[in-house]
Amino acid sequence: MTSERSSQSLDIDRLTPYLEQHLPGFxxxxxxxxxxxxxxxPTxxxxxxxxxxxxxxxxxxTLLKSAHAVDREFRVLSALAQxxxxVARAWHLCQDREIIGSLFYVxxxxxxxxxxxxxxxxVDRDARRDYYASIVSTLAALHEVDPESVGLGDYGRAGNYFQRQVELWTKQYRAAETERIAPMEALIDWLPAHCPTHSPRPALVHGDFRIDNLIFADDAPRVRAVLDWELSTLGNPLADLAYFCMCLRLPSKGHITGLRGQDRNALGIPEEEDILAQYCALRGLSDIGNWNxxxxxxxxxxxxxAQGVKARALQGNASSADAHEVGRMVEPLARLAEELLA
Known part of the structure; x- marks a missing residue:
């Protein structure tokens, strides 16, 4: 935790009367x-x-274009309420930057x-598979939501999702680039040439679906709320599934902890093929293509x-004291991706 008097503090004197006026019961x-x-x-x-x-x-x-879209988070939380x-209940969105210096929602x-x-x-070893089962079923439930039916039919662009995303994150990377990283250059060349040409029916994609963005019930292996919807859009649901499965391949030590080199059977953690099989069964899919x-x-x-976090840290705008450690992840992550190139 950080002090209220940090450089990223809230102006409580301005915030309190504003919320008393706009948030019933506050x-x-x-x-x-x-x-x-x-x-x-910052939260x-x-x-x-x-x-x-x-x-x-x-x-x-100064923010990168389309980044930090808290207004989109508010919209998707509101849409998913029923x-x-x-998800958490979305209570109020403030688009008046004069209140605390930037957009925010409660x-x-x-x-x-x-x-x-x-x-x-x-948690006990014997319960871990149940936790993973809840994670996968939550992800499958998200991807089964009909965007049109919840007012999100215009929440993303038409066309090849992966192609758009590769272009977007290449631009975001270039905008935040601080040095040349050879594995990133290799990916920037390889990914556009290997984008899947077939796009399934667009689904609501979370965009950052990992275990630390989930709140579990205190007394059961059940997902209580999915957090951090900033990167959500309409697109290919396999992006979320793959993003979650990165945890099986990330190193066991680092800012983002993974399970690489761990004995998953001893831990009671399902293998990747088990996770994919459960997801396919829940969504009625025969198989998953283009997995690598x-x-x-x-x-x-x-x-x-991570490169964006690094750039903000160098500018003094990062929201966490760990920002420089996150920035050091860029090249190792790119090297893990290189292992998958064929």
Whole structure:
């Protein structure tokens, strides 16, 4: 946690009367505590007269185009409120940058457990498969949502999702580039030439679906809420599945912990083929094609995100003290992607 008086603090004196006016039932005084995570959009827990809320804002400073889209997060949370996908309740979006210096929104506080290590060392071995089953079923439920039926039919662009995403994250990477990294250059050449030409019916894609963006119930292996919808859009659902499965290939030590080299059977963690089989069964799919491309793209996108964090850290605008450590992930992530190129 960080102090309220940090460079990324909230102006509580301006925020409190604004929320009292715009959020029914909200009453000061307010105590704000910044969550330790949130590399992209700084996030605070607000304690106000016995009630708890979560505030998520854009970071200060110059932002990359289309990045830090808290207004999109608010929209998708609102749309999913009446679906089987577990999410926090979206209470209020403020687009007046004069209040605290940037766009922000307020949502419900969802108590529960967040795991940072996909080995799930905090729970009994025999329960870990059930946790993973809940994760996969939550992802499948998200991809079964009909975007049109929840008012998100225009939430993404038409056309080849992976092609657009490769172009987008290449531009984002170039905009934040601080040095030449050979594996990233190799990916920038390889990915456009190997994009799948077939696109399934567009689904709502989370864009950052990993274990630390999930809140689990305190007393059961059940996903209570999916967090961090900044990168959500309409697109190819296999992007989410591959992004989650990166945890099986990431090193067991590092800023983002993975399961590479771990004995998953001893841990009680399902193998990749088991995860894919469950997902296919839930969605009625016969198989999954272009899997190596999906994985390589996922590593590339995460590396591009890490590069953005690195650039903000060098500018003094990063939202976390760990930003420089995140920046050091760029080349290792690109090298993991290179292993998948054929």
């Amino acid at each position: 009453r000061g005084p307010v105590h704000a505590t910044k969550f330790a995570g949130g590399q992209s959009n 605070w827990l607000l304690d106000a007269q016995g009630s708890r809320y979560v505030l998520r804002r854009q970071p200060p400073g 679906t089987p996908v577990p 949502m419900s506080y969802e108590p529960g457990r967040i795991f940072w290590n996909p080995a799930l060392l905090e 491309f999906c994985l390589a793209f996922s590593f590339f996108r995460l590396a591009s995100i």
